[in-house]
Amino acid sequence: MTASAESDPIVSELECLAYGTEADEGICLLLKLGTYRVLLDCGLTDFSALLTDATMPPADLVLCSHAHADHARGLLPLHQAFPQLPIYASEVTTQLLPLNWLEPHSVVATDFEADDDVGDDARSLTPLPFFCHALPWRTPIEFFDGLSVELYPAGHLPGATAFLLTYTPLSDDDRPSRSYTVFYTGDFFLSNGRLVEGMPLEELRGTAPDVLILEGSYGTARHPHRRQQENQLAERIDRAIADKQSILLPTSTIGLGQELLMLLRSHHHFTGRDLDIWVDGSVAEGCDAYLEIMPHLPTAVQNFARHQSLFWDERVRPRVRHLTPDQRFNLDQRPSIVLTDEATDLSQYYAAKPDAWLVLQAEQPHYKRRDGSGERREEHKDTAEFSSNANPQSELPHPSPLTPPSSPSVETYLLAQHCDGPGTTQLIHNLRPQHVVFVHGSPAYLADLAGLEELHNRYHVHTPVIGGLVELPIGETFLRVAAPEASYEGELTELNTLVTITLPEAIMADPRWQQLADTGLVEARWQGNELVLRGLPQRELLRPSDRLLDWMDANSPLRNCCGNCRHYRGQRCWNQRSPLFEFKVTPDGFCPVFEPAQASEEGNR
Ligand SMILES: [Zn+2]
Numbered sequence: 001m002t003a004s005a006e007s008d009p010i011v012s013e014l015e016c017l018a019y020g021t022e023a024d025e026g027i028c029l030l031l032k033l034g035t036y037r038v039l040l041d042c043g044l045t046d047f048s049a050l051l052t053d054a055t056m057p058p059a060d061l062v063l064c065s066h067a068h069a070d071h072a073r074g075l076l077p078l079h080q081a082f083p084q085l086p087i088y089a090s091e092v093t094t095q096l097l098p099l100n101w102l103e104p105h106s107v108v109a110t111d112f113e114a115d116d117d118v119g120d121d122a123r124s125l126t127p128l129p130f131f132c133h134a135l136p137w138r139t140p141i142e143f144f145d146g147l148s149v150e151l152y153p154a155g156h157l158p159g160a161t162a163f164l165l166t167y168t169p170l171s172d173d174d175r176p177s178r179s180y181t182v183f184y185t186g187d188f189f190l191s192n193g194r195l196v197e198g199m200p201l202e203e204l205r206g207t208a209p210d211v212l213i214l215e216g217s218y219g220t221a222r223h224p225h226r227r228q229q230e231n232q233l234a235e236r237i238d239r240a241i242a243d244k245q246s247i248l249l250p251t252s253t254i255g256l257g258q259e260l261l262m263l264l265r266s267h268h269h270f271t272g273r274d275l276d277i278w279v280d281g282s283v284a285e286g287c288d289a290y291l292e293i294m295p296h297l298p299t300a301v302q303n304f305a306r307h308q309s310l311f312w313d314e315r316v317r318p319r320v321r322h323l324t325p326d327q328r329f330n331l332d333q334r335p336s337i338v339l340t341d342e343a344t345d346l347s348q349y350y351a352a353k354p355d356a357w358l359v360l361q362a363e364q365p366h367y368k369r370r371d372g373s374g375e376r377r378e379e380h381k382d383t384a385e386f387s388s389n390a391n392p393q394s395e396l397p398h399p400s401p402l403t404p405p406s407s408p409s410v411e412t413y414l415l416a417q418h419c420d421g422p423g424t425t426q427l428i429h430n431l432r433p434q435h436v437v438f439v440h441g442s443p444a445y446l447a448d449l450a451g452l453e454e455l456h457n458r459y460h461v462h463t464p465v466i467g468g469l470v471e472l473p474i475g476e477t478f479l480r481v482a483a484p485e486a487s488y489e490g491e492l493t494e495l496n497t498l499v500t501i502t503l504p505e506a507i508m509a510d511p512r513w514q515q516l517a518d519t520g521l522v523e524a525r526w527q528g529n530e531l532v533l534r535g536l537p538q539r540e541l542l543r544p545s546d547r548l549l550d551w552m553d554a555n556s557p558l559r560n561c562c563g564n565c566r567h568y569r570g571q572r573c574w575n576q577r578s579p580l581f582e583f584k585v586t587p588d589g590f591c592p593v594f595e596p597a598q599a600s601e602e603g604n605r
C-alpha cells in the first residue's frame with residue numbers, strides 16, 4: 001500500500017490476493033469485498049497457503065470457473081479440509097469436474113454416500129463426494145446480505161464461466177449505498193469453438209464493472225483466424241498421411257482433444273476417408289463425459305449427434321474408436337491418428353517404428369521461467385493443465401524420450417482455446433472497467449499487456465504477484481480519471497450536398513479535443529456499422545504516404561518539415577508550387593516540395 005493511498009479518503013472495499021496466477025502452479029485468487037471473502041478458483045498444486053489456520057476456511061465461498069485442472073485440482077482437498085465451505089460452478093462444470101480425479105484417490109470415507117459395493121479399482125466410477133453446487137446462467141444469486149453472483153458463459157470449454165459479483169455494503173442508516181462490481185473471466189475465448197460457443201460479448205458490452213480480473217495467457221500475441229488455424233493443422237496431418245506417417249496428438253483430457261476430434265471428423269480433408277482415429281487414455285473418458293453434457297453443447301453439435309455418434313463411430317469414415325490393447329500393436333500397419341493424454345509416455349505408441357510417426361504438440365504461450373526453478377522446461381505446458389498429478393516435474397513426460405536416434409519427428413500447431421492479445425483488449429474495451437487485473441500468464445506476458453498504451457492510459461492495470469495484496473480503490477475521483485470513453489450525443493442533419501454533425505461544446509473541455517481540432521479537418525471511416533471520427537493532423541493533409549515520415553525523428557533539424565523549409569515564414573507557406581501555398585501551417589507540417597532552409601540562407605547569416 002502506498003502512502004498516498006493511505007491518506008486517500010476513499011476506502012478500499014475491494015482487494016484481491018493472489019495465491020496462484022500461472023497455469024502450472026494453478027490459479028487461485030482471494031477476492032475481498034467488504035467483509036466477505038470469495039475464493040476464485042482453486043487450481044493450486046501447493047495447497048499450504050490456504051491452510052494457515054486449519055480451523056478457519058480461507059473464504060466464505062468458492063467459485064470455480066471451469067473444470068481444467070489449473071483451476072480446479074485443489075477443490076477436492078479444499079473440500080476435505082473444510083467440508084462446510086460451499087463451492088459453486090456452472091452445471092456443466094460440476095459434471096466435468098470429476099475428470100480431475102480419475103485415478104483412485106484418497107477421499108475420506110465419511111464423505112461417501114453409503115454405497116459399499118464399489119470396488120477399489122473402479123477407476124472412473126469411484127464416487128466422489130458431491131461437493132460442488134450447480135448454479136444457473138444469467139441469474140443473480142444472493143449468497144449473503146449484499147453479495148450476489150451472476151454467471152455468464154466464457155467460451156474456452158463447455159461450462160466455462162465468467163462471474164459477475166455485486167457487493168452492496170449495508171449503510172449505517174439502512175439506506176441503499178453504492179454497489180461494487182467485480183467481473184472475473186476465468187479462462188475465456190471470444191471465438192466459437194466446434195463444441196463451445198464463444199463468450200457472448202454483445203451481452204456483456206458496457207457492463208462497466210469496477211474491477212475486471214482476466215487472463216492474459218497469450219500476452220499481446222496475435223493469432224490467425226480460427227478457421228485458418230484449423231486448415232493449417234488439417235493440411236499438415238493430410239500431408240503426413242500422404243507420406244505414410246502416423247500422427248500422435250497428445251492433448252488435455254477435455255477441451256482441445258474433443259475439438260480435434262470434431263475437426264478431424266468434419267474437415268473436408270478427412271470426411272469419408274478410409275482412416276482410423278484412435279482415442280486413448282483419459283481423453284477417451286473426456287469424450288464420454290461430453291456425451292453426458294450433450295444438451296448443453298451448441299445446437300449444431302446436437303443436430304450432428306442426432307445423425308451419428310458424436311465421437312465413437314466405426315461405420316462412418318473416418319472411424320473413431322477407443323484404442324484397444326490389441327490394436328496398440330497394430331498401429332504401425334497403416335497410417336492412423338492417435339489422440340492420447342499428454343501426461344502419458346508417448347513412446348509406447350511409436351517405439352516400434354519411430355520414424356513412421358509425427359508427434360503434433362499444441363503450441364503454447366512461451367513462458368519465461370523465474371530464476372531458481374531448476375531444471376524445469378522453458379516451454380509452458382498449458383495443455384498439461386488437466387493432469388491431476390501434483391508434481392509438475394512429472395507432468396512433463398515428453399519429449400525427454402524423443403532424443404535421437406529412435407525419435408519421431410515433433411512439430412507444433414496452433415489451435416488456440418484462449419484469446420490472443422487483440423481479443424483480450426477487445427473484451428476490456430467492451431466491458432469498460434475501472435481496474436484491470438491480469439492473471440494466468442507468465443510475468444513477462446502480463447507485463448506486455450499491462451504496458452499497452454491503450455490500456456494503461458484508460459484503466460488502472462494490475463499484475464499481482466503471489467502473496468501480494470492488490471488494493472482496488474473505487475471512487476468518484478477515480479471514476480473521472482479512469483472513464484476515458486466519454487460519449488456525447490449530437491445531432492445529424494442531412495442537407496442536399498452534405499451532412500453536418502453537431503456536438504455539444506462540452507466535448508471541447510477534453511484535453512484531446514485540441515489534437516482532434518488541430519486542422520479543423522476530420523477523417524470519417526466506417527468500422528463495422530459505426531462511424532469513427534478522427535482529426536487530421538497537419539502532417540497528414542497531403543498524401544497518405546507522408547505518414548511514413550512520422551517514423552522519422554520528430555525533432556531532427558534535418559527533418560523535411562515546414563519549420564525547416566526555406567519557404568516557411570510568419571507561420572505560412574510561401575512556396576507557389578506547394579498545395580499549402582499561403583496557408584497557415586504548423587512547423588511540423590509536411591509537403592512534397594520541401595526545400596531545406598539552411599542551404600539558401602547560409603550566405604545571409
Ligand atoms: Zn482452461
Ligand SMILES: [Zn+2]
Nearest residue numbers: 023068070187
Ligand atoms: Zn487455465
